[in-house]
Amino acid sequence: MSDKPVLxxxxxxxxxxxxxxxxxxTRGPATLENYQFLEKxxxxxxxxxxxxxxxxxxxxxxxxxxxxxTIGDEPASKYTRAKLFQEKGKKTPVTIRYSTVIGGRDSSExxxxxxxxxxxxxxxxxNWDMVGxxxxxxxxxxxIKFPDVIHSLKPDPVTFRQEPNRIFDFMSNTPESMxxxxxxxxxxxxxxxxxxxxxxxxxxYRFVNAQGEGxxxxxxxxxxxxxxxxxxxxxxxxxxxxxxxxxxxxxxAIERGDFPKWELNVQIxxxxxxxxxxxxxxxxxxxWPREQFPYLPVGMMTLNRNITDHHNENEQAAFGTGVxxxxxxxxxxxxxxxxxFSYSDTQRYRVGPxxxxxxxxxxxxxxxxxxxxxxxxxxxxxxxxxxxPHINYEPSSIAGLREAxxxxxxxxxxxxxxxxxxxxxxxxxxxxAGETFRSFTDFERDDLIGNLVTNLQQCEKHIQEKxxxxxxxxxxxxxxxxxxxxxxxYTTVRA
Numbered sequence: 001m002s003d004k005p006v007l008x009x010x011x012x013x014x015x016x017x018x019x020x021x022x023x024x025x026t027r028g029p030a031t032l033e034n035y036q037f038l039e040k041x042x043x044x045x046x047x048x049x050x051x052x053x054x055x056x057x058x059x060x061x062x063x064x065x066x067x068x069x070t071i072g073d074e075p076a077s078k079y080t081r082a083k084l085f086q087e088k089g090k091k092t093p094v095t096i097r098y099s100t101v102i103g104g105r106d107s108s109e110x111x112x113x114x115x116x117x118x119x120x121x122x123x124x125x126x127n128w129d130m131v132g133x134x135x136x137x138x139x140x141x142x143x144i145k146f147p148d149v150i151h152s153l154k155p156d157p158v159t160f161r162q163e164p165n166r167i168f169d170f171m172s173n174t175p176e177s178m179x180x181x182x183x184x185x186x187x188x189x190x191x192x193x194x195x196x197x198x199x200x201x202x203x204x205y206r207f208v209n210a211q212g213e214g215x216x217x218x219x220x221x222x223x224x225x226x227x228x229x230x231x232x233x234x235x236x237x238x239x240x241x242x243x244x245x246x247x248x249x250x251x252x253a254i255e256r257g258d259f260p261k262w263e264l265n266v267q268i269x270x271x272x273x274x275x276x277x278x279x280x281x282x283x284x285x286x287x288w289p290r291e292q293f294p295y296l297p298v299g300m301m302t303l304n305r306n307i308t309d310h311h312n313e314n315e316q317a318a319f320g321t322g323v324x325x326x327x328x329x330x331x332x333x334x335x336x337x338x339x340x341f342s343y344s345d346t347q348r349y350r351v352g353p354x355x356x357x358x359x360x361x362x363x364x365x366x367x368x369x370x371x372x373x374x375x376x377x378x379x380x381x382x383x384x385x386x387x388x389p390h391i392n393y394e395p396s397s398i399a400g401l402r403e404a405x406x407x408x409x410x411x412x413x414x415x416x417x418x419x420x421x422x423x424x425x426x427x428x429x430x431x432x433a434g435e436t437f438r439s440f441t442d443f444e445r446d447d448l449i450g451n452l453v454t455n456l457q458q459c460e461k462h463i464q465e466k467x468x469x470x471x472x473x474x475x476x477x478x479x480x481x482x483x484x485x486x487x488x489x490y491t492t493v494r495a
Contacts, residue, residue, distance in 0.1 A: 009039055049315060050350050051105045054150055055116045058099030059194060059247035060314040060360075061254060063303035065092045065121060071266060072296030079215055079268060080207035082327030084123045085298060093122040093364060094301060097317055098194040098246070101133070102153045102162070109246040110235040112189045112451070117199030117221060118319040119301070122364040129323035130219055131343065132201040134191055135184065137432075138284045139177040141424065143338020149174070164455040165463065172466035175429040176285045178474055182433045185455070186440060186448040190235045192228035193249040195260040203321065203336040204282050206271060206329040212409025216269040216281060216331055218288055220295060224261040232451055251306055259304045265295040271331075271413065280426045282333045287432060313360045318347035329411060334424075352377045370401050434474035445481075453485030468493045 007015040013036075021030045021037045030037075069088030070076055076085040084092045099116035100109060115134040120127055139149045152170035156163045171177045183189065191197035199221030206214045230238070238245050253260060267288050269281055279286045307313035322330075322340035330336060347355050353376035355361055363369060370384040372392045385392055388399030395402075437445065452471075456464050464486050472479025472494050483490035 009036055010043070011039075047311075052350065053346065054101050055097075055099040055118075056105040057103055057107050057109065058097045058116065058314060058317075059250055060095060060097045060307050060317055061250060061303045062093070062095050062305040062307070063259070063301060065094050065119075065264070065299055065301045066090070067092075067299040068297060071268070071298055072294075076298070077209060079209060079217075080327040081210045082123075082128075082207075082325055083125055084121060084128070084325070085327075095120040095122070095313075095317065095360065096301075096303065097314065097319065098197070098250070102150075106243065108239045108243045110190060110230065110239040110243075112184065112232070112235070114184065114189075115191055115194075115197060117197070119199075119221075120317075120319060120323075120361075121325075122367075123325050124364075124367065125325045126363045126367055127323055127361075128325040128328060129319045129321065130201055131319045131321045131339070132199055132203075132219065132221075134197045134199055135180065135188065136200040136202065136220075136287050137180050137183065138202055138335065139171070139180045140174065140335070141176055141283050141285050142334045143342070145174070146335075146338060146342070149177075164458040165460060168456060168459050168463050168467055172463050172470065175470060175473075176283075176427065178430060178470050179285050179287075179433040179436065181452075182436050182448065182474070185451040186444050187229040187231060189451070190230040190232070191246075192230050193246040195250055195253060196223055196225045196228040198223050198227055199262065202284050203339070204284070204331040204333045205324075205336070206331050206411065207266075207268070208327055208329050208411040210409070212411050214271045214329065214411040214413065216271050218267040218293075220265045220267070221262040221301070222265055222295075224263060224300075231447055232454075250303075254303060254306050259302050261303075262301045264298045264301060266298055267293040267295060269293055278426060278431065279428045280424045282331055283424060283427075284333060284335045285429075285432075287436075312358070316351050316355065316358050317360045318344075318351060318355050318358075320344040320347065332415075354379045357381055372401065430470070430473040434478065437475045437478045449478075449481045449485060452482055456482070456486055464488060465493045 007018060009015060015036060022034050023030050065084070067076070067085050067087060067090045069086065069090070071079050071085070076082075084090065097116065097118045099118070100107060100111060101114045101116060103111055103113060116132075117134055118129065118131045120129050140146065149170065152166050153162070155161055156166060171181060201219030205217050205219070207217045208214045242248070250260070267290075269288065274281050281288065320340065320343040321336060322344060324330070330340070351358070357380060368384050370386070372383075372385065372394060374382060374392060382389075386400050391398055391400035394400055437448070440448065452467075456467060459467075465488065468479050468483045468486070468488060468490070470479075471482050472490075479494060480490045483493055
């Protein structure tokens with residue numbers, strides 16, 4: 001007798017024949033009561049869930065984060081009461097999903113595209129999701145424009161092709177995008193693989209300590225494998241033979257025991273408006289200068305385990321910018337607030353209202369989930385309600401759940417102002433883009449100009465001219481070189 005497990009239906013019934021349906025005679029017709037076949041084919045018809053609107057293609061791995069117990073040279077407690085940072089050597093399980101942003105689920109991992117870098121920390125206080133990208137900035141600073149920028153980058157709704165004319169039409173009317181475009185069309189726009197890619201939280205958060213004092217914070221993941229990127233020619237060669245080279249690289253590295261590492265660093269800033277800066281520190285199209293706000297090491301992440309099933313641990317993995325733990329709080333970043341609704345909302349649509357019950361999304365086993373939520377599609381468990389299952393509301397004098405004791409000082413920033421629809425005051429759309437351009441090596445500048453020219457050549461002339469004008473505001477040489485590549489009269493366009 002074989003030692004293989006016996007094939008069953010989802011009801012647990014043994015399957016004696018998995019080769020033929022039940023039919024009348026050998027030729028048929030088939031009978032309607034074919035329960036085994038109906039279960040099998042109906043599930044097959046429903047194997048796919050809606051793919052993510054963005055970050056559709058991704059790769060997931062598991063590991064651990066080990067805290068240094070300090071933030072820079074100071075005890076971690078000076079800045080935050082988040083428990084995962086407090087003790088040197090404290091380890092927290094993590095799940096990380098790397099992804100491309102614009103392409104579909106089966107698209108190329110060698111595309112010029114921002115990369116997602118989302119980490120789920122399974123802490124003793126519940127989950128914390130740090131949802132970011134490889135690049136430190138974004139295209140827009142207000143979440144109301146998020147559908148627009150993504151629509152411009154996605155395929156044309158008629159031709160279903162990604163069209164440079166549409167992309168640069170939007171960008172030419174969005175000056176704040178120049179910094180992100182400078183990074184994206186440089187070699188940094190195509191990371192060589194996930195192991196050698198850096199990560200950034202992009203948005204600004206707050207750290208809060210036990211005294212209720214808060215500071216602004218930005219998060220950065222620094223790869224310990226060395227940062228490497230691809231030219232367009234190198235990416236084209238990879239894409240010709242493999243659409244999933246980055247996933248393969250990471251999977252094989254973990255399988256052979258070459259566990260990749262990233263050091264978590266933070267930048268700290270006092271929580272005020274900082275009028276001495278020429279930009280708003282909450283603007284996600286800006287980088288905080290390292291010479292003013294240095295990187296402070298916090299801990300090391302190591303990935304040491306691959307997933308066992310793509311659908312359960314990747315397709316159904318869910319991350320959200322609003323998933324925070326005590327000691328980490330929101331800032332007033334306009335993009336962050338909008339993302340916080342959008343990310344969790346899309347998971348409820350894609351995976352269902354009980355997506356947090358799935359093992360890949362649930363807190364670790366020693367964290368007891370106690371809520372009065374229940375029902376909904378695909379509910380397969382009941383959260384802890386205390387000793388009396390009849391009481392699913394709060395407050396109650398009979399039984400049920402209670403609020404946590406407030407054993408710490410809450411951070412209460414003072415906010416006042418007139419409610420309005422208005423841009424931020426210190427936009428400074430071009431300065432950092434120019435500084436980034438000038439910081440590149442000659443090779444990186446050459447690659448940037450070549451990639452922009454190749455794409456802008458496919459655009460209408462008035463869009464080319466607008467983009468050259470924007471680049472010239474960033475740096476004279478930047479604009480001139482793009483104009484020369486397009487055969488435009490720079491003096492006329494610059495005027």
